[in-house]
Every structure is written in C-alpha cells, then in structure tokens.
Amino acid sequence: MGALEQGFAYGFLVLGVYLTFRVLDFPDLTVDGSLPLGAAVSAVAISAGVDPFVSLLLALAAGFCAGMVTGILNTKFGILHLLASILTMIALYSINLRIMGRPNMTLLGKPTVLDPVTSSGISMFNAAPLLFGVFSILALLLLFWLLHTAFGLAMQATGANRQMITSQGVNTDNVIILTVGLSNGLAAVSGALLCQSQGAADVNMGVGTIVAGLASVIVGETLFGCQSVGRALLAALLGSVIYRLAIALALSLKLGQFSFTPSDLNLLTALLVVAALTLPGLRRKVLRR
Amino acid sequence: MIEIKDLVKTFHRGSVNEVLALSGITLKMRKGDFITIIGSNGAGKSTLLNCLAGSTGIDSGHIVIDEEDVSRWPEHRRSTWISRVFQDPLLGTCGSLSIEQNLALANRRGRSHGLGRGVKRSDQEIFKKQLAQLGLGLESRLKDKVGLLSGGQRQALTLLMATMIRPKVLLLDEHTAALDPKTAHQVLSLTQKLIKEQHLTALMVTHNMQQALQLGNRLIMLHGGRVILDVSGAEKQAMAVEDLLEQFYKVRGEEFVSDRMLLV
Known part of the structure; x- marks a missing residue:
C-alpha cells in the first residue's frame, strides 16, 4: 500500500517527465528542484492556515513558474536545455531554503488533503493510495485531453519536428516555455502530496527525482508500450507505481548478511535506467546474429 | 506583389x-x-x-x-x-503524428493553436476530399502515422499542407530531388495543378x-x-x-x- 501511495504521488512527476523527456524531447533536470519547491510551498501555506487543497494549487503555480524560467533560459537566452535546467535546479535549492526558512519543516498535527477521506471512515492506511490514485488519474485524463487539442498537437510536433511546426506558424519558444512549465507544475504537485502524506517537507527530498521519473517512464514504456499518446500516458503512471513497488521489493530483499538500504536507491535507480536504455539495443544486436 | x-x-x-x-x-x-x-x-x-x-x-x-x-x-x-516545401521529405511533415493531425496543424497555419479540439469531426470530411485529389489513396488512412508513408507520399502531403491555407508565396526548394523519377514526376504534376488552380x-x-x-x-x-x-x-x-x-x-x-x- 505504501508503494501504491508513493507511486501515485510520484505519478504527477512521472507524467511531467513524460511531457518533457518524451513529448518535447527536452531533458529537464529542473524537477529535482521543483519537487521540493512544491513541498515547501505547500508546507508553508498549510502552516499559515491555507486550505491543503489550495496549497496544491499554489505548489502547481510555483512549479509552473520554475519550469518557465528553465524554458526562457533555453529559448530566449539560448542556453543548452540541459544546462538551463541545471541552473534553475541549483537556484531552486536556495529558494526552497528561503521559502521554508530552514532545511525541513514538519506538518505534524496540521490539516492535509487526506483529512476529508479519513474522516469519512477510511483508514489512514488506505486513504492516501485512494486519494492520490484518483488525483493522478484525473491528471492523466487532463493531459490526454490537452495533447489532443491544437496546442497539444503543436507541442508534439515541436518535440518531433521543429522546422515543420515553425513552418505552420507556431512559435516553438512559447510551446517549450509552457510545456516545461506544466511539467514542473506537476512535479511540484508531487512534492506537495508527498510532504502532506509523509508529514514533512525537506530541502533535500528532490535529489535524484529526474532519474526516478525517467526510470518510471522507461519501465512503463517497456511493460505497457507507447503506441499511442493515451497508452504512453497510462504506461507512465503505471510505470511510476511499478517502479515504487520494485524499490520496496529491493529494500525488503535480504541476501545473507547483505541487504539494501534506502541510501542505495540512487545507485539502483541509475543502474535500472542504464539497463533499460541499453538493453533494447543489445537485444537487437544479439537477435541479428 | x-x-x-x-x-x-x-x-x-x-x-x-x-x-x-x-x-x-x-x-x-x-x-x-x-x-x-x-x-x-x-x-x-x-x-x-x-x-x-x-x-x-x-x-x-x-x-x-x-x-x-x-x-x-x-x-x-x-x-x-x-x-514552403523542403527538399527533405521528412522535414515538411511530422512523422509521429497521424495524417489528419498533420493536416489539422496545417489547417491552422497563421492562426492560434489553442485549446480547441485538434482534429474536428467537420474537418475530417474536408481532409478526405483534399487527400482524394492527390490520388494516392491516403483518404482512407487518416489515422495512420505519417512516419509510415513513403517519401513521395510525404512530399505530396507536404504540398497539400503548404497550400491548404492559401499562401501569398509558395517556396519549393528542390522538392522533388530526393524522390525517384516516377514519384518526382507525380509530385511535380501535383505542384503544377495546385499552383494553377x-x-x-x-x-x-x-x-x-x-x-x-x-x-x-x-x-x-x-x-x-x-x-x-x-x-x-x-x-x-x-x-x-x-x-x-x-x-x-x-x-x-x-x-x-x-x-x-x-x-x-
């Protein structure tokens, strides 16, 4: 259940990573900063008495702005996309500390989005996976709709063939800025949900976010395919859940004296992404022989 | 002028x-x-x-x-x-989108690409008619990804997309150079036809x-x-x-x- 809860909470992030990495072909590391940004904004807002649901919207807006900064650095200032996103990510570390005023912030005893669910009689144990599941499916449906609008088509074409879509009169700079913004808005919502379910926001909670997001997208694609946009979105969300299940499984694994600790996660995730990226190519080589 | x-x-x-x-x-x-x-x-x-x-x-x-x-x-x-139509048949169309989605983008050239439905039902009939005049049988393949088409088919589609909204100037940059002679001839006659009409x-x-x-x-x-x-x-x-x-x-x-x- 814990893995489901995390899988759905990170689902927003993974959908966002799918947008930038797959649709826009824009490797965006900003999420490492915008996820804790969302957590910080949400935690500070709730502590100040703001409704937890409204705090999600504030997180979304904050993440959107952070993503737009990356987009603007890339398109208007001509900084390489990867570097632009790293710059924003680094800057966000300081900004997140400023927002919270300290490295971490607990939400113990404060209201969260889970309260309405638990007060209806559902146990805390089930409430988070249920609510986050519903939220992330709503987000998935919204993205499915968005990708089929004229703007969504322009977004897909911007990633696939920039010359073509420019020739059709679309300003690709604007498309990139808005899409990277949206992606980071989603990452920030993930951060806000995580901080509310775990009861704390931490400035370091974003380390390795992009790699985890990427791993989820790739795991989903490998298992469920990505023939159509709808399928790819669903694969991304399910990939997020399966990735978290796999992590939980790895952590419970015991090989004699040896067992994995949470600090090994980054190494495991990196290895998983390398394997997922290289295996299809290797398999093709072997089959050709 | x-x-x-x-x-x-x-x-x-x-x-x-x-x-x-x-x-x-x-x-x-x-x-x-x-x-x-x-x-x-x-x-x-x-x-x-x-x-x-x-x-x-x-x-x-x-x-x-x-x-x-x-x-x-x-x-x-x-x-x-x-x-414009490019020499490279891959440049003028988007391979990962379907034929109708490509046409829908071209049908909005110069207008805003907002949050309205990308491919409207009413557009599909128009697209079919326009594709039929290419004589390539594409009118029955609206949902097919453009990446599945041949270079000649893509170039014909690009021509159609370039002229759907009437341009003040049409630029053709050696647009038949990458095609085999027969296909090049077809694309060229289509070019003539569209320009004349x-x-x-x-x-x-x-x-x-x-x-x-x-x-x-x-x-x-x-x-x-x-x-x-x-x-x-x-x-x-x-x-x-x-x-x-x-x-x-x-x-x-x-x-x-x-x-x-x-x-x-």
Missing part, C-alpha cells in the same frame, strides 16, 4: 571562411508568377529561399509582401503568408534545366549571389537547355555542369 530589395547575406562574417551568399538580390514578383530558379552549387538559391522564409536572417535589404516589410518578422510569423505565386529551385524551362512563366539564373538571367513569357518559351548552358559558360567557363546539373 512581392518585392526583394537589395538582399545581402554573408555567412561566417569576419572569419577566414567568409562567404558572400547573396550579394544584393533585387527581384519583383507579380501576383501569380511561377518562377523557376537555377544556378550552380553555392549560387545562393537555397539561401534566397531560406532568407525569404525567415529561417536565415539577412544582413541588409528588404523583403516586402503586399506593401508590408516582413524582413524583421520571425519565421513562424512569416509562415502565415509564406509556405489556386493561382499561387511560387518560387521553385531546381537543378533540372529541362524542368526549369518547362514549368512556370519566368526563369531566373543565379550565380555568385546575383541574378544573372531573368527571362519570362515568350522569351522563356523560346529558350532551350543549350541556351541556358551558354549563359552558364558566359559568366564562368569552367565547372558549371556539376554532377548535380541534370540535362534531362
């Missing part, structure tokens, strides 16, 4: 590799002109088209379309009035002199970034490939007929 005034473009300015690609091109195009452009490699043909479309910036000069100076307009804004103003770059003489009402020869020959109407009709070659030799005797210069 489209006017190109004293267009200058230098690549790698200030370095040892400096190349003067366009050295003051002036050209007046009347509405309905179908101009073919020939010239040896490096004459500035493609650069001229890129400067018109806005994908290459210019050093000096003006591009005026219907009394509006568009020289400083960014490429996406110019595409409201100027559409819609009375389009068009500029077509080609390496095929026969083609340059057969098509269009006006022919321009570029060399060293300058217009060295500009014939139209009856004068063009009377010309033969030999006359063009003679012109070529006149400006520079050697190395005109490069391997890309086809006589047939």
